[in-house]
Amino acid sequence: MNLIRRPRRSRQSAAIRDMVQETRLSVTDFILPVFIMEGQHTRSEVSSMPGIHRFSLDLLLEEIQECVDLGIKTFDLFPNLSEAKKDKYATESYNPDGLYLQAIRAIKDRFPDVMVMTDVAMDPYSSDGHDGIVENGKILNDPTLEVLGKMALAQAQAGANIVGPSDMMDGRVGYLRQVLDEGGFHEVAIMSYSAKYASAFYGPFRDALDSAPKFGDKKTYQMNPANSREALIEAQLDFDEGADFLMVKPALAYLDIIKLLNDNFHLPIAAYNVSGEYAMIKAAAQNGWLDGERAMMESLMSIKRAGASVILTYFAKEAARLL
Ligand SMILES: NCC(=O)CCC(=O)O
Numbered sequence: 001m002n003l004i005r006r007p008r009r010s011r012q013s014a015a016i017r018d019m020v021q022e023t024r025l026s027v028t029d030f031i032l033p034v035f036i037m038e039g040q041h042t043r044s045e046v047s048s049m050p051g052i053h054r055f056s057l058d059l060l061l062e063e064i065q066e067c068v069d070l071g072i073k074t075f076d077l078f079p080n081l082s083e084a085k086k087d088k089y090a091t092e093s094y095n096p097d098g099l100y101l102q103a104i105r106a107i108k109d110r111f112p113d114v115m116v117m118t119d120v121a122m123d124p125y126s127s128d129g130h131d132g133i134v135e136n137g138k139i140l141n142d143p144t145l146e147v148l149g150k151m152a153l154a155q156a157q158a159g160a161n162i163v164g165p166s167d168m169m170d171g172r173v174g175y176l177r178q179v180l181d182e183g184g185f186h187e188v189a190i191m192s193y194s195a196k197y198a199s200a201f202y203g204p205f206r207d208a209l210d211s212a213p214k215f216g217d218k219k220t221y222q223m224n225p226a227n228s229r230e231a232l233i234e235a236q237l238d239f240d241e242g243a244d245f246l247m248v249k250p251a252l253a254y255l256d257i258i259k260l261l262n263d264n265f266h267l268p269i270a271a272y273n274v275s276g277e278y279a280m281i282k283a284a285a286q287n288g289w290l291d292g293e294r295a296m297m298e299s300l301m302s303i304k305r306a307g308a309s310v311i312l313t314y315f316a317k318e319a320a321r322l323l
């Protein structure tokens with residue numbers, strides 16, 4: 001055959017494959033989500049997320065040290081609270097003596113160079129298990145912003161570097177920017193969950209936090225998985241309201257959305273490789289049905305190739321070891 005183009009020429013050895021590789025993962029791409037629980041010297045594995053634990057604060061600091069030694073520099077914190085701490089208005093979220101704000105202070109105190117990202121949403125603190133204030137079965141938008149503002153301000157005061165509104169209320173990015181700026185926290189960045197879909201892939205996360213909604217679902221605020229043009233509207237609003245990062249969540253079933261936002265906005269795009277995406281690979285690997293490490297690296301690579309420069313992933317530690 002007289003072929004002018006033979007793409008296989010560039011695949012014939014490891015050396016040439018490395019040379020023409022278009023996308024590279026780095027440990028600096030990763031943010032590790034971590035689960036915090038009350039107590040001391042305690043950790044408990046999330047049953048639907050093999051290898052992922054909730055940590056009491058003292059053990060969390062040891063865990064962070066291990067991760068820092070692997071090159072991970074940013075941690076996204078999520079609290080598991082007892083039902084007794086939850087109420088309709090998520091008041092525990094801005095209790096200065098509460099678990100979450102204590103954890104931020106302890107991490108920043110021990111690791112000043114580590115970046116702490118926080119979650120701004122009512123669900124871990126809400127007796128309704130929703131991301132907003134509930135009245136007559138409806139999730140109220142504007143009154144919820146006030147709670148989110150108090151929460152974000154308290155987190156900034158505790159030392160947070162990046163706040164991550166994950167609630168999908170309208171107008172919250174602009175509102176948080178204003179509250180943070182008025183509080184003197186111009187340097188605290190906002191990583192907005194811009195296109196967060198009402199997804200089945202959050203199941204294991206809700207086990208980890210015991211935060212499943214007590215009634216109904218989240219479809220009146222999280223996006224319909226069928227929509228992509230709507231993601232452009234959400235991203236445009238967050239851009240206009242001052243977001244520093246635009247996030248897509250989940251990642252693997254939404255690679256087209258990651259690419260869409262990356263093509264249309266000149267902000268760093270983040271993707272949340274969620275709990276269900278982690279659990280699927282782990283379960284298949286435990287059954288011997290997949291090579292877990294290869295499937296992990298291939299998934300992470302696909303998220304980066306699609307256009308995410310920041311990846312929130314429970315695989316961060318494992319992937320960092322391989323990189
Ligand atoms: N606001 C954070 C999440 O909902 C995380 C979901 C997941 O990892 O499944």
Ligand SMILES: [Mg+2]
Nearest residue numbers: 168169170234
């Ligand atoms: Mg929005």
